[in-house]
Amino acid sequence: MHRTKILLTLAILGIILVSCGCMDSSEPQNKGNEGNNETLTITDSYGRQVVINDNIEHTICVGPGALRYLCYLGEQDTVVGVEDIEQWEESIDSPERPYRIANPQFADSEKYPYIGAFRGKYDAESILTLNPAPDVIFYTYSSAEDADKLSSDVGIPVVGLNYGNTGDENMKQSLQIMGKIMDKEQRANEVITFFEEEIAELNERTKDKETPTAYIAGINSRGSHGILSTQPDYPPFEYVNVNNVASGVSKTGDWEGYQIGDDALFKWDSNPGIDYIFVDLGTYEFSENGNTHTNEKYGISSFATGGVY
Numbered sequence: 001m002h003r004t005k006i007l008l009t010l011a012i013l014g015i016i017l018v019s020c021g022c023m024d025s026s027e028p029q030n031k032g033n034e035g036n037n038e039t040l041t042i043t044d045s046y047g048r049q050v051v052i053n054d055n056i057e058h059t060i061c062v063g064p065g066a067l068r069y070l071c072y073l074g075e076q077d078t079v080v081g082v083e084d085i086e087q088w089e090e091s092i093d094s095p096e097r098p099y100r101i102a103n104p105q106f107a108d109s110e111k112y113p114y115i116g117a118f119r120g121k122y123d124a125e126s127i128l129t130l131n132p133a134p135d136v137i138f139y140t141y142s143s144a145e146d147a148d149k150l151s152s153d154v155g156i157p158v159v160g161l162n163y164g165n166t167g168d169e170n171m172k173q174s175l176q177i178m179g180k181i182m183d184k185e186q187r188a189n190e191v192i193t194f195f196e197e198e199i200a201e202l203n204e205r206t207k208d209k210e211t212p213t214a215y216i217a218g219i220n221s222r223g224s225h226g227i228l229s230t231q232p233d234y235p236p237f238e239y240v241n242v243n244n245v246a247s248g249v250s251k252t253g254d255w256e257g258y259q260i261g262d263d264a265l266f267k268w269d270s271n272p273g274i275d276y277i278f279v280d281l282g283t284y285e286f287s288e289n290g291n292t293h294t295n296e297k298y299g300i301s302s303f304a305t306g307g308v309y
Helices: 002-021 066-072 089-093 098-102 124-128 144-154 169-181 185-206 235-239 264-270 281-287
Strands: 039-043 049-053 059-062 136-140 158-161 213-217 276-279
Touching: 039 169, 049 158, 059 066, 066 098, 066 136, 066 169, 124 144, 136 144, 136 169, 144 158, 158 169, 169 185, 185 235, 213 235, 213 264
Parallel strands: 059 136, 136 158, 213 276
Antiparallel strands: 039 049
């Protein structure tokens, strides 16, 4: 149970971080003078050279996690439009993403017009009608070709970012790129240091403890794929030295995610046993709308002697 509490604190850390990002920072806000025509050349995560205005006042974020990172830097006030997920009824009534909890203003469709569907399905026409227009677009879960196309479609510089996982090198690089563009390099380094210290502290607290087994179910990868979708290198498990029963799973064909076979849970329940199962909330909710990979079908409540969360 002690180990479970540690795992569950990971979500709370995100809320604390984003809440801090919403407060005034003592960092000097040097964004140049209005009308400044100076430019800055940035190398994005895809190796593209992107020329942007050195005085960024307005932004939009396309793709999962891009808006989260911008909020981590405390730059949510530069946003001039959002993807539809920010204004879904459930996002307003019971937001689950920490940055969204910290920024309820994104529910205002007049102040934050629609720019496309979630998961990066942008609407070029909607972006072109934004007033004020964004000075730059941050784009995750894409490619160099995708970023070039979006920039060509709307005539706005697009910076491609590798979202990565919490605390990994892709995340650090993306925050540093964003920080340089937004003149928030100090804040970006503070965020990176925060995650490094918290991860190190979690590891230190658990490295000599008895190692439980666990399974992460329903990992989303551009959509819900049921409880058989998992991640063998699931970062939160690694932070607290949990034995991930799916650590040996290989990628499924050309798909970027990992899918286990129907009988895998039953085998793992027998050997080595599954102490805990954690279910991604996106898949949990989707299962109520017809997903065949449901808790009822596989009876995961009969596994995990420590519980299903």
